[in-house]
Amino acid sequence: MIYLVALGALFALAANSVLIRLAVVDYGADPAGFAVVRVATGAVVLMTMALLQKRGAWPTKARSVAGALCLAGYIVGFSLAYRTLDAGFGALLLFGWVQITIFATVVVRGNRPSVFQWIGAIVAFFGLVWLLKPSSDLGSVPVIDLMLMSFAGVSWGFYTLLGRGAGDPVRVNAMSFALCLLFVLPLLMVGNGALSGPALMLAMVSGGITSGLGYALWYRIVAVIDPALAGVGQLMVPVMASLGGLVWINEPITVQWLIGAALVLGGIGLSIAPQIIAKRRL
Template sequence: MKTALYTLIALLAFAGNSILCRLALGDEAIDAASFTIIRLLAGIVTLLVILKLTRGGDPSPSKGSWKAAGYLFLYAITFSYAYVSIETGVGALILFCAVQITMILVQLINGKRLIALEWLGVLVAFGGLVYLLLPGAQAPSFSGFVLMAIAGVAWGGYTLAGRGSANPLADTSYNFLRTLPLVVALLLVSLQQAELSQRGILLAVMSGAVASGIGYTIWYMALGGLSAVQAAVLQLIVPVIAAIGGVIFADEPLSLRLVLSGLLILGGILVVILGRYHHDQQALSRS
């Protein structure tokens, strides 16, 4: 029950980040660099306060890693700039498509060959992605697609880095804290181009403190009770929640292209994941 609750909250937080970011950047309430800076700083402050209150200020044996912090910053900055030009549901779909492709590639690099069902799923998902990117009025911008794809690769790396975390709160807190040098560098580079409003700052703080800081901690907690297959499949729900949120909160249209490409991409990835799971279960039963 704890794992189910943690997972539900984390998935809602993921979708919330897409909605909050699009509300801020789509309405030009704040620039992408400032949104990223405030988001990460809000996450750092929130997590360190929670860590101090729950541990009495004692040093923790779990302090994240520089690699995870690098993935986190890369994800956050490309995520923000991508949402300047693409809609909520499209962005979430591209993001989590890239996440799953990253996880599949990691399997291949680790020596696992794809079975027939996995290849079928990859082809179906790739077809859905091609359909989404076909030229036309409903096609996402190419720069937005590339940036969100990079964000997805980075988030996939961050997720893999968090599997097996012994102390999710401490690891997440120190991962955020380790982004501070990069945040300062981004601030120095982008300060003269900053465009701020009260609404934009508030949305960035909500994204950083609640949807990111607390949400990512809960995700690391959920990963302790989920298999890699379960974690991968469950994240496919996020684009659906984000698309609905975009329609409700950002008045975005739910285009037929998004629906059809989403069904193809998510369905194809689901075939990949479940095909591998079924294959592994059969191998275990024979051994």
């Protein structure tokens, strides 16, 4: 059951890449304005849920500020980088850095990933490189956007790690979104504010559903699974984002895409197989 819930959370993460690319490419949305609306909508939805449920502890001030800073780093880098990066390659770069950040933190803390997790992570990462290489023309992508998405990946990696033992997922994320709004509002000064009706709707869906509710769901998952496994598992997101991009822009699914997706899913399978086998033996 937990893996089905995790799959739903990962689908929500992937949807954010597709939603912002649809808004920017198809409806000429300003990425900065999209980001502000996304955070504001997420804050409203999560705060409303937190107040209605009347249970669970609010996070500490230190945890709230740390979460807001990490979330803001992710939102700013993610949104601005998608001015030029396509959904699939952007997700590859983002979650490649997420995996590196989480694995490095796990190792520094003295918690060694298992052999299967290392092998699975390597197989999945090379599958992503194989999958997305045809769509990544680095010569035409501004270096600043590559750096912004890398920064977003590191920030999201730490935001994921902060979810372990943070408390009630809804209230923790509600505080992070509310404080994050203060940090992302200055983005309105660097954007043109262009948000058509459809783009505004996409930003609100991204903020309230695939971000707000999606992140609360993801925090429920990372609280009960191994952090290294969380890093590997998120490598499924670029596959989902690529598939979404293919569907929305009518690109064919190639043999190369199938091979890359198989490597990613196989790598994730290697990482979680020992845990599944151990549970069945109990």
